[in-house]
Amino acid sequence: MRFDPPLVTARLLRRYKRFLADVVLDRPGEAPAAEREVTVHCPNPGAMLGLDTPGARVWLSPARNPARKLRWTWELTEPADGLGRGLVGINTSHPNRLAAEAVAAGTIPELAGYAGLRREVKYGRNSRIDLLLEDPRRPACYVEVKNVHLLRRRDAAGEGLAEFPDCVTARGAKHLEELGDMVEAGHRAVMLYVVQRSDCAAFAVAGDIDPAYAEALRRARARGVEALCVACRITPEEIVVARPLPLQL
Incomplete structure (x- = not known):
């Protein structure tokens, strides 16, 4: 998934009301910082732990509709929590497209064919199921996609652990139950x-944040629901599904 038109950079001032953030656009020499301060859309309803630190460098996409109230959308962030290394995508609307592109390209072998x-x-x-894979030679495959951006710890070797969810998600637990129903059908x-x-x-479930979701995943897997995890390669130009991550469930 390429960013077209290109992203612009800014510095985060604050995130508030979940879907709003104030930033200062990086346009040195054009105007004083106060005149470059704008409110942008934050396309992420989660807690965004470690990703919304004031002062963090962020990347924004311009709105395609010139009449839209908020001209910019927050896409990427450079974590300022001391744990992150590299860019993180915070737009929760992208994973479905990323997954569809990866399946079409054969990047996820378990979902190929x-x-x-x-x-x-x-x-x-x-x-609504995020992806429905169909083939006359086999049962249909219902794929629910979840965005992951939480990292709270690294091991002794410096390896990071991705976790989901970063806040309580009753909707996520409901989806797992419905996936189990599809298996039984x-x-x-x-x-x-x-x-x-x-x-x-590696990937793990943040059971301390949402014990109900962790239990829902356990039940779903017992009913035959499969769990997969993939990590992305992220640059200011594009986001691409790059490799599988082992699950620590």
């Missing part, structure tokens, strides 16, 4: 975690 891929297909109890179901950062070596 299907004849068709559809997105946002209605299923379950008033839900004779289909295949996969929980796919897309880590929008490249500085992690």
Whole structure:
């Protein structure tokens, strides 16, 4: 997934009301900092632990619609928490597209070989599955995609651990139950975690943040739901699914 038009850089002042942030655009020499301060859209409803530190360098995409109230959308951040290494994607609307591109390219072997891929297909109890993989030779595969950006610790070797969720998600637990229902109906179901950062070596569930979600995943796996995790390569030019991450469940 390429950023077109190119992203611009800024410094984060504050994030508030979940979906808003104030930044100072990096346009040295053009105007005083006070005149370069703007409010931008933050496309992330989570806690964003370690990613919304004031002073952090961030990357923004310009709105395609000139009439949109907020001209900029926050896309990437350079963590200022001392743990992060490299860029982190914070836009939770991207993982579905990233997963679809990776499946189409054969980057995720476990999801390869299907004849068709559809997105946002209605299923379950008033839900939509992120990806539905179909092939006349095998059962349909229901793939739920979750964005991951939380990193709270590194091991003695300096390897980072990606975790999900970063806040309580009753909706996420509901999706896991519905995936289990699909397995029992004779289909295949996969929980796919897309880590929008490249500085992690493994994935785990943040059970201390949301014990109910951790239990829902345990139950779903017992019912036959598969769990996969992939990490991305991130630059200011593009985000691409790059490699699998082992799960520590």
